[in-house]
Amino acid sequence: xxxxLPIVSVIAALAVVPLFIQSNVTLNFLVVTLLIALAxxxxxxxxxxxxxxxxxxxxxxxTGAYVTAILQMRYGVNAWIGFAVGxxxxxxxxxxxxxxxxxxxxxxSYFALVTLAFAEVLRIVASVAPITGAGVGxxxxxxxxxxxxxxxxxxxxxxxxxxxxxxxxxxxWLLERSRFGAWLIAVRENEDAAMALGxxxxxxxxxxxxxxxxxxxxxxxxxxxxxxxxxxxIAYGTWISIEALLTPxxxxxxxxxGPLLGALVVKSLSEGAKLVAGDAPGLDLVVxxxxxxxxxxFAPRGLIGTVADVRKWLLRRSSRSVREAGHG
Amino acid sequence: MAEPxxxxxxxxxxxxxxxAVDAASLSAPAGRITAxxxxxxxxxxxxxxxxxxxxxxxxxxxxxxxxxxxxxxPHRLARRGIARTFQIVQPFAGLSVLENILVGAxxxxxxxxxxxxxxxxxxREVGLGDMLGRSADTLTVAGxxxxxxxxxxxxxxxxxxxxxxxxxxxxxxxxxxxxxxxxLCARGITILMIEHVMQAVMSLSEHVFVLAxxxxxxxxxxxMVVADAAVVEAYLGHGAAAKLGASHGL
Amino acid sequence: xxxxxxxxxxxxxxxxxxxxxxxALVALGLTLIYGVLxxxxxxxxxxxxxxxxxxxxxxxxxxxxxxxxxxxxAPGFFALGYGLQRFVIGPASHGDDRNMLLITLAIxxxxxxxxxxxxxxxxxxxxxxYAFETIDFGFTFLAVPRVIGFGAVFIVALLLWxxxxxxxxxxxxxxxxxxxxGAELVGIDVAHVYAVTFGLGTACVAIAACLLIPTxxxxxxxxxxxxxxxxxxxxxxxxxxxxxxxxxxxxxxVIESLSGLILGESLGQIGIFLIFIAVLLVRPSGLFGAxx
Numbered sequence: 001x002x003x004x005l006p007i008v009s010v011i012a013a014l015a016v017v018p019l020f021i022q023s024n025v026t027l028n029f030l031v032v033t034l035l036i037a038l039a040x041x042x043x044x045x046x047x048x049x050x051x052x053x054x055x056x057x058x059x060x061x062x063t064g065a066y067v068t069a070i071l072q073m074r075y076g077v078n079a080w081i082g083f084a085v086g087x088x089x090x091x092x093x094x095x096x097x098x099x100x101x102x103x104x105x106x107x108x109s110y111f112a113l114v115t116l117a118f119a120e121v122l123r124i125v126a127s128v129a130p131i132t133g134a135g136v137g138x139x140x141x142x143x144x145x146x147x148x149x150x151x152x153x154x155x156x157x158x159x160x161x162x163x164x165x166x167x168x169x170x171x172x173w174l175l176e177r178s179r180f181g182a183w184l185i186a187v188r189e190n191e192d193a194a195m196a197l198g199x200x201x202x203x204x205x206x207x208x209x210x211x212x213x214x215x216x217x218x219x220x221x222x223x224x225x226x227x228x229x230x231x232x233x234i235a236y237g238t239w240i241s242i243e244a245l246l247t248p249x250x251x252x253x254x255x256x257x258g259p260l261l262g263a264l265v266v267k268s269l270s271e272g273a274k275l276v277a278g279d280a281p282g283l284d285l286v287v288x289x290x291x292x293x294x295x296x297x298f299a300p301r302g303l304i305g306t307v308a309d310v311r312k313w314l315l316r317r318s319s320r321s322v323r324e325a326g327h328g
Numbered sequence: 329m330a331e332p333x334x335x336x337x338x339x340x341x342x343x344x345x346x347x348a349v350d351a352a353s354l355s356a357p358a359g360r361i362t363a364x365x366x367x368x369x370x371x372x373x374x375x376x377x378x379x380x381x382x383x384x385x386x387x388x389x390x391x392x393x394x395x396x397x398x399x400x401x402p403h404r405l406a407r408r409g410i411a412r413t414f415q416i417v418q419p420f421a422g423l424s425v426l427e428n429i430l431v432g433a434x435x436x437x438x439x440x441x442x443x444x445x446x447x448x449x450x451x452r453e454v455g456l457g458d459m460l461g462r463s464a465d466t467l468t469v470a471g472x473x474x475x476x477x478x479x480x481x482x483x484x485x486x487x488x489x490x491x492x493x494x495x496x497x498x499x500x501x502x503x504x505x506x507x508x509x510x511x512l513c514a515r516g517i518t519i520l521m522i523e524h525v526m527q528a529v530m531s532l533s534e535h536v537f538v539l540a541x542x543x544x545x546x547x548x549x550x551x552m553v554v555a556d557a558a559v560v561e562a563y564l565g566h567g568a569a570a571k572l573g574a575s576h577g578l
Numbered sequence: 579x580x581x582x583x584x585x586x587x588x589x590x591x592x593x594x595x596x597x598x599x600x601x602a603l604v605a606l607g608l609t610l611i612y613g614v615l616x617x618x619x620x621x622x623x624x625x626x627x628x629x630x631x632x633x634x635x636x637x638x639x640x641x642x643x644x645x646x647x648x649x650x651x652a653p654g655f656f657a658l659g660y661g662l663q664r665f666v667i668g669p670a671s672h673g674d675d676r677n678m679l680l681i682t683l684a685i686x687x688x689x690x691x692x693x694x695x696x697x698x699x700x701x702x703x704x705x706x707x708y709a710f711e712t713i714d715f716g717f718t719f720l721a722v723p724r725v726i727g728f729g730a731v732f733i734v735a736l737l738l739w740x741x742x743x744x745x746x747x748x749x750x751x752x753x754x755x756x757x758x759x760g761a762e763l764v765g766i767d768v769a770h771v772y773a774v775t776f777g778l779g780t781a782c783v784a785i786a787a788c789l790l791i792p793t794x795x796x797x798x799x800x801x802x803x804x805x806x807x808x809x810x811x812x813x814x815x816x817x818x819x820x821x822x823x824x825x826x827x828x829x830x831x832v833i834e835s836l837s838g839l840i841l842g843e844s845l846g847q848i849g850i851f852l853i854f855i856a857v858l859l860v861r862p863s864g865l866f867g868a869x870x
Contacts, residue, residue: 055620055683101858104860108676109618110618112618112620112679113809117809118855121848182427182430182431183434186431189423190419193414193420197480197483198406198407198483200401245680285687285694286688286691289686289691292687293666293688
């Protein structure tokens with residue numbers, strides 16, 4: 001993407017939506033979609049651009065959520081500061097996990113396994129530790145003031161999450177045009193070749209992990225403020241690890257808009273499934289699983305990637321026929 | 329005379345019970361082309377992997393520009409000015425030719441515009457000027473070899489390690505490539521090349537080292553080395569030198 | 579009575595061994611699949627859950643004793659595993675390792691949540707008459723089903739060893755595990771071998787389910803708990819190593835039993851994970867393993 005215009009246009013278009021749509025149900029749907037898009041963009045930085053597939057991004061989401069909730073409820077910290085600290089805490093967890101795993105040289109399936117294990121450890125700890133309220137979970141007290149990062153109107157939450165998503169899109173766009181981004185993509189394509197060209201693969205992956213963790217942690221912090229209740233299964237559950245990876249893969253790994261598009265698809269599918277088959281637990285994840293298989297099978301580069309491939313193929317065909325016509 | 333740019337001093341590499349490289353010593357003087365030849369399985373690529381930082385040797389030392397670099401990782405060596413190409417070409421398949429070279433250029437240029445300009449220039453130098461926008465995986469073998477070279481060149485190296493860069497090319501492609509390599513040397517880049525294509529070794533290199541079964545068994549000018557009995561035996565087998573000598577009346 | 583007195587320790591260790599044997603069987607399937615296909619089968623746990631439900635319904639609906647159900651379920655799950663690899667995982671992943679990871683993860687998601695959707699999260703058990711019978715070993719009593727389970731695991735391990743060593747397909751599997759390209763070049767149908775291996779691994783899981791169900795409970799998530807333990811065993815014992823899976827299983831079973839004794843249930847679980855992470859970071863090739 002050459003210019004920042006597409007991002008600006010998309011965000012502008014999305015920003016005016018609450019002026020036309022007042023339905024709380026729809027706004028809620030959009031807020032959750034944007035929330036998942038944010039978490040997914042975090043995964044996209046490490047997995048899409050960096051090629052390191054984490055199966056445990058819940059570790060960062062949950063940390064963001066718990067840190068911001070605990071700081072407010074147990075230590076009376078201001079919600080906005082709590083939000084920022086939550087992001088920093090998520091980034092720190094990313095640094096720790098990344099530091100341990102990348103220095104050991106873990107790649108591929110082993111990396112996925114370790115991230116899964118870390119997320120599970122955090123989930124178990126959170127389910128028994130007193131500070132998180134253990135099995136009962138943590139409630140954030142209802143306090144509908146802007147200072148407490150809670151809003152009377154859903155539209156205000158919508159604009160907040162939209163702003164965060166806009167920021168994440170910008171970060172991805174900047175990444176694509178930066179030296180760090182070029183190095184990260186090179187590591188994804190071929191780590192050894194990248195190293196031979198002077199890329200410190202370990203540090204690059206670590207940097208991507210920290211950035212990725214921070215973005216997903218921000219989604220977790222927002223979740224806590226919006227829903228006002230979290231427990232170990234919500235904060236560190238596999239559901240968010242799955243949705244965080246699903247949205248970029250469906251929308252297009254390693255693209256700026258992939259996670260946003262993917263989130264729209266995923267959430268729409270989920271709503272559609274509920275309409276058809278009722279609200280029993282497990283159904284939306286079954287749908288997600290099936291969609292994941294179908295996407296990997298038939299469109300492994302996701303929606304955006306496949307569209308780009310088709311365009312390239314069409315371009316090649318038309319240039320070939322022009323050349324043939326010229327020689328005819 | 330000053331110490332050569334690269335000095336490999338009695339380097340050994342052991343993999344479990346296998347001694348892949350046995351106290352091998354070689355040197356590459358600055359601004360010259362040095363070749364490393366030897367029969368298949370001699371350990372040449374292992375030695376390259378050691379020199380380029382992908383393997384830590386079990387024994388021995390490597391000096392570059394007078395400094396110890398033994399065991400330093402590849403990315404640090406690249407920053408020092410040591411670049412390598414891979415025997416099995418490894419382009420960044422999803423990226424365009426220019427984007428591939430860009431990765432190398434970024435080592436010396438932080439800003440994207442400067443790096444792109446440098447990458448484009450290197451691309452033209454190796455003859456890929458028309459193909460910069462194409463996806464790397466659409467290149468022919470010869471194109472990929474040029475890309476491999478371009479990427480390494482973009483890091484602005486002082487020492488270039490070429491690992492069988494001519495392998496897989498047909499004779500006319502080889503004829504086109506040889507002047508490119510000679511041109512690099514003319515620019516002051518020191519080259520150490522592993523090569524099987526003898527015509528290239530003879531015409532390009534000034535000094536040749538022969539590695540067989542992990543050991544350096546001969547070194548000297550190309551003409552000397554090719555006539556060396558031990559070298560002939562290493563390639564053609566036991567007794568071959570005598571037979572050849574007999575039939576040539578040497 | 580101190581927790582460390584022999585009267586408590588010895589039964590804990592012995593029970594750990596018995597549990598560990600079943601863990602080992604689950605791990606055996608996983609390590610077999612890794613050793614040949616070189617992928618970590620993320621669907622392993624969900625397949626265990628499905629097998630547990632199958633054994634459950636075999637008992638409830640057909641009155642089939644779990645040990646007899648093995649005769650039905652082992653071949654059935656072999657076929658399921660074969661079909662999954664041959665017709666879904668293989669084609670869908672286009673040979674890319676990262677995609678294979680995702681596909682097996684997707685299958686895990688589908689299976690586990692389909693169970694959740696169909697049967698809710700309620701925990702169920704079956705009531706076999708011998709569930710609580712014990713055998714008196716003199717110094718301690720051990721539950722009959724668990725002793726049977728221990729023996730059965732070694733029979734299965736022996737069978738697998740015989741298959742690998744003495745049958746044509748076993749030799750083909752070993753060939754593909756060692757050198758896939760070479761095996762292809764001599765005419766071995768690699769896709770078929772992969773599928774057979776996956777089938778064998780899934781059959782192991784089915785047998786483990788039948789051995790577990792007399793004394794264990796089931797719900798859609800149980801498989802995951804087991805499989806994370808199985809991952810730890812496989813990593814500890816060495817990916818692709820059969821003896822490693824067996825020894826590792828017994829070791830982990832004992833560790834779990836002892837740490838559960840000393841630290842309590844949920845923290846015992848964390849102990850396993852931490853061992854898992856530690857092994858991956860420090861010595862990914864495990865105790866017996868080849869390359870990581």
